[in-house]
Amino acid sequence: MTDDGRAAVAAVEAVANRIERERDYLTQLDSAIGDADHGGNMARGWAAAADAARDLDDPDAQTVAKTVGKTLMSKVGGASGPLFGGSLVFASVELDDGVTAESAVAFAETYLEKVKDRGDARVGDQTMVDALTPAVHTFKKSIETDSRPALEALAKAVDAAERGVAFTVPIRARKGRASYLGWRSVGHQDPGATSTLFILEELLAVAADQLDSEVPDVDATSPTIPDEAGTDEGTTPEPEED
Amino acid sequence: MKKLINDPDDVVDEMLDGMTAAYPERLRRLPETQVLVRDDGPVEGKVALVTGGGSGHEPTHAGFVGDGMLDGAAAGGVFSSPTADEFGALIDACDAGDGVLAIIKNYEGDVMNFETAIELAEMEDVEIDSVVVDDDVAVEDSLYTSGRRGVCGTILVHKAAGAKAAEGAELSEVKRVAQNVIDNVGTMGMALTSCVTPEKGEPTFDLGADEIELGIGIHGEPGTERTETMPADDVTDELTETVLDDLDVDSGQEVLTIVNGMGGTPQMELFVVNRRLQELLGERDIETWDAWVGDYMTSLDMAGASITVCVVDDELKELLGAPADTPALTVR
Numbered sequence: 001m002t003d004d005g006r007a008a009v010a011a012v013e014a015v016a017n018r019i020e021r022e023r024d025y026l027t028q029l030d031s032a033i034g035d036a037d038h039g040g041n042m043a044r045g046w047a048a049a050a051d052a053a054r055d056l057d058d059p060d061a062q063t064v065a066k067t068v069g070k071t072l073m074s075k076v077g078g079a080s081g082p083l084f085g086g087s088l089v090f091a092s093v094e095l096d097d098g099v100t101a102e103s104a105v106a107f108a109e110t111y112l113e114k115v116k117d118r119g120d121a122r123v124g125d126q127t128m129v130d131a132l133t134p135a136v137h138t139f140k141k142s143i144e145t146d147s148r149p150a151l152e153a154l155a156k157a158v159d160a161a162e163r164g165v166a167f168t169v170p171i172r173a174r175k176g177r178a179s180y181l182g183w184r185s186v187g188h189q190d191p192g193a194t195s196t197l198f199i200l201e202e203l204l205a206v207a208a209d210q211l212d213s214e215v216p217d218v219d220a221t222s223p224t225i226p227d228e229a230g231t232d233e234g235t236t237p238e239p240e241e242d
Numbered sequence: 243m244k245k246l247i248n249d250p251d252d253v254v255d256e257m258l259d260g261m262t263a264a265y266p267e268r269l270r271r272l273p274e275t276q277v278l279v280r281d282d283g284p285v286e287g288k289v290a291l292v293t294g295g296g297s298g299h300e301p302t303h304a305g306f307v308g309d310g311m312l313d314g315a316a317a318g319g320v321f322s323s324p325t326a327d328e329f330g331a332l333i334d335a336c337d338a339g340d341g342v343l344a345i346i347k348n349y350e351g352d353v354m355n356f357e358t359a360i361e362l363a364e365m366e367d368v369e370i371d372s373v374v375v376d377d378d379v380a381v382e383d384s385l386y387t388s389g390r391r392g393v394c395g396t397i398l399v400h401k402a403a404g405a406k407a408a409e410g411a412e413l414s415e416v417k418r419v420a421q422n423v424i425d426n427v428g429t430m431g432m433a434l435t436s437c438v439t440p441e442k443g444e445p446t447f448d449l450g451a452d453e454i455e456l457g458i459g460i461h462g463e464p465g466t467e468r469t470e471t472m473p474a475d476d477v478t479d480e481l482t483e484t485v486l487d488d489l490d491v492d493s494g495q496e497v498l499t500i501v502n503g504m505g506g507t508p509q510m511e512l513f514v515v516n517r518r519l520q521e522l523l524g525e526r527d528i529e530t531w532d533a534w535v536g537d538y539m540t541s542l543d544m545a546g547a548s549i550t551v552c553v554v555d556d557e558l559k560e561l562l563g564a565p566a567d568t569p570a571l572t573v574r
Contacts, residue, residue, distance in 0.1 A: 074327040079354050081325050086358035118354050120388075176350070179388065 004099045007210045008064035009053045014202040016050035019043050022198055029191040033178035038080065038191040045076035045085070062095035065107075079119070079176065080192065083128065087114035101150045105140045108157075112136045119175055126173035126185060128192035134160035135200055152216045154204050159218050161197045168193045243438045243445070250440035254297045254317055261304060265569050268308055276324065277332045278304040279314035284338035289407040289416045290314070291400065292332050293345040295352050296321040298439070298542045299460060305570030306397065311404035312345075312568070320439050320542070321461045323351030329359035337368050341413030344372035345399055345420060347392025371413055373420045375399055377550070379428045379488040380457030380466050391459050394502045394539040394550045395427035398562065401571070405564035419561060423552065428485040431548030432477055433458040433465070435506060437541045456480060460504070460541040474511065478518040481549045486526070491553055493527035498534070498562060500550035505540035507547055512536070515547055531559055538570070 019026070020043050027039030049071040053064050065088055072085025091111035094103055112132050121127045123134075138160040142153035166189075173185035176192070208215045247253050258276055262269045270281040277294075284290060293303050294316030303315035313336040316324035324332075333342055342363070346356045353374060363370050376387075377395030403420040411419075433455045436445035439462075446462030449455060454477070457466030472480075491497065501516040503509070516535045523530055531554050539548070554562065566573040 070327065073358065074325050077319075077322065077325055078351050082354040082358040086326055086354075086361075089362065118357060175388070 002058075002060045002098070003210070004061035005056075005059045005064060007099075007206060008061040009056075009059070010210070011203055011206040012046075012053045012064065012068050013050045014206050015199050016043075016046040018198050018202050019046045019195065022195070026191050026195055029189055029194055033173065033181055033185050033188045034191065035177060037078070038195065041076045041078065041080055042084070042195055045072045045081070048075045060095075061099045062092050065089075065092035065095060082118050083115055083192070084195075086118060087111045090114045101143050101153070104150065105143055108136045108139055121175040124171060125175040126168045126171050126178060126188075126190050126193075127175050128190065128196045130168045130171075130190065131161040131164035131193035131196045131200075134164045135196075151204075151207055151211055151213055152218065154200075154207055155216045155218045158197070158200045158204050161193075161200050165189060165193045165197050243443055245438070245440055245443070247440055250443075253440045254319055257297065257300070258304075258317060261569070268569060269304060272331055272335055275328055275331045276317040277314060277328055277335065278307060278317070279332070279335050280307055280309075280312075283313050284336050285313065286338050287340060287410060288338065289341040289343055289411065289413050290336035290338060291343050291345060291404055291407055291416070292316075292329075292336050293347075293396075293400065294318070294324045294329060294332060294356070295347050295349070296323060296461070298437070299540050301537070301570030302397070302539050306400050306568050308566070308568030310408050310564060310566030310568070310573070311400045311571065318351075320441065323349065323355050326355040326358040326362070329356050330362055333359060333363045333368060333370065337363075337370075341369040341371070341416075343403060343407070343413060343416050343420065344370065345396065345403065346372055346374045347396055348374050348376040348389055349387050349392065352392075369413060371417050373399065373403075373417060373424060375424055377424065377427045377429045378431070378459065379485055380430045381459075393429045393431065393460055394500055394548050395423070395429050395552065397500070397538045397571070398427055398498065398550070398552050399423045401566060401573075402558055402561040404566065405561040408564070419557070422555075422558065426489070426554070426558070427550060427552040428489045429500075429502075429548050429550040430456075430481045430484050431458050431460070431465075431502075431504065431546060432456045432481060433504065433541075433544055433546035434471075435543075435545040437462045437505070437544035439542065454546075458541075458544075458546065460539060462541065462544070474514045475518040478515050478549065479522060482519055482522050482551070485549060485551045486528075489551060489553060491526075491528055491551065494529070496529045496531040496554050496559070497523065498532045498552045498554050498558075499523070499530055500534040500538060500548075500552075501536075502539055502548045502550060503537040504544040504546040504548065505537060506543040506545035509535070512547055515549070519549060532562065 023039040023043040030038035049068040052071045069088030094106040135157040139157035142148040168190035173179045178185045290313040296318045298320045316328045316332045318324040375392035375396045376390035378391040406419040455465040
């Protein structure tokens with residue numbers, strides 16, 4: 001197995017374990033604003049994905065990503081299957097030449113683009129896009145503009161995602177099941193943004209482990225980069241209107 | 243609540259096997275999937291029409307698989323979308339190399355899973371396009387949807403586009419016809435009782451003994467107005483007026499109408515509704531070209547009905563009247 005492949009399988013196992021540990025928490029978040037199935041669906045999907053990844057014979061990272069994406073697509077169900085799984089299948093195309101800082105940026109950007117297209121969502125809609133967008137933009141900027149090492153860039157991305165998750169709390173859902181609640185969605189943390197953060201945290205931990213490094217301590221004030229479409233709508237909670 | 247089932251977990255699987263057992267010369271189930279396709283497919287020289295969605299709406303979807311309509315349909319769990327890989331297996335099995343049109347009802351899960359499968363098929367060089375049906379005039383956004391819901395008008399999309407595809411028309415033409423139906427059809431439904439899903443085993447929503455709900459969806463999701471029970475004529479007027487106003491139908495225009503049962507309503511009552519519907523159209527000088535009455539797009543055992551009106555031009559009349567031979571709809 002290539003180093004990339006070994007790391008990828010380890011990452012998938014770590015994510016599956018984490019999602020299983022957080023299963024009840026994710027379901028609890030989802031029961032407030034959705035149909036209380038995010039924890040169970042994700043745990044089932046990632047457990048199957050970890051099994052599928054382990055069963056691969058000497059895979060590279062691309063094969064692992066594609067297999068995990070397809071498994072999530074078939075096992076998670078609802079909208080999360082295409083969002084988490086489908087996007088991973090499309091993003092895996094960027095790993096033709098293995099995992100490098102450059103291909104990881106392309107992978108992350110394609111993943112974000114597919115999630116946004118598929119969900120027709122942008123920053124400020126109280127979705128996983130709120131965690132993913134600042135994470136991907138921060139990762140790209142750290143590598144391409146600031147020439148930081150990949151592990152540090154990933155740590156900054158996780159930090160940005162964390163604040164993206166917090167950002168979903170005071171805003172109103174405009175996409176997904178929660179949007180039906182209108183203003184009643186204000187004050188709730190988005191489950192998809194939360195599980196996205198957990199996935200990124202596990203990727204960071206596995207990456208540090210593979211590189212035999214400590215997780216870098218990042219400056220917690222690195223800016224959250226807004227969506228190009230702007231975030232003016234929905235950032236300020238307004239009074240109940242209906 | 244009592245149900246004639248074995249295990250709620252097996253309901254869809256056992257239903258699909260029962261369907262292929264009922265129509266062994268028409269329907270075939272793809273192994274390891276919940277996809278039913280034409281037994282004689284893929285049909286060469288023809289654009290393939292595919293659809294799918296949650297189960298519990300029978301005879302939708304697979305009931306309309308056959309000559310002159312659909313080439314295959316993917317069945318999800320009760321009221322939940324098929325996964326993208328099931329849609330992928332459906333597309334792969336039905337594509338004869340002459341293009342594929344996916345007919346999607348406007349629900350977030352259906353749209354996202356189907357679109358993912360379509361994009362993956364495009365990467366494999368399948369010529370494929372899609373339309374999204376959103377004919378429910380009652381609500382803008384609802385529990386499962388951004389925008390309007392896709393309901394009974396979908397059957398007319400299957401019928402018209404299916405007839406066009408059977409003529410050997412190319413994909414863009416088949417899509418144009420499908421979109422023409424979507425642009426000219428409107429539906430509104432009502433419920434006398436809630437549906438009962440096999441898994442939950444009790445009513446999805448509470449409706450008092452003397453209450454009805456107007457503008458209801460096909461998954462037990464809320465409607466627009468809850469009122470005291472009314473005579474059939476008053477209900478018919480309310481639904482029909484809303485649909486006609488939304489479609490902006492003028493006197494002198496020709497329409498096809500459907501009085502659709504929601505699964506738990508006797509034909510007797512559907513005909514009572516149709517009687518008033520036709521009377522009302524007559525009062526408005528709207529000419530009924532054809533009137534369908536029956537269960538086409540159901541919501542399990544929900545009692546109630548929906549009224550669909552589709553404005554028809556010469557082309558749609560020819561296509562909607564063309565022969566079709568499927569388990570649930572035969573036109574000769």
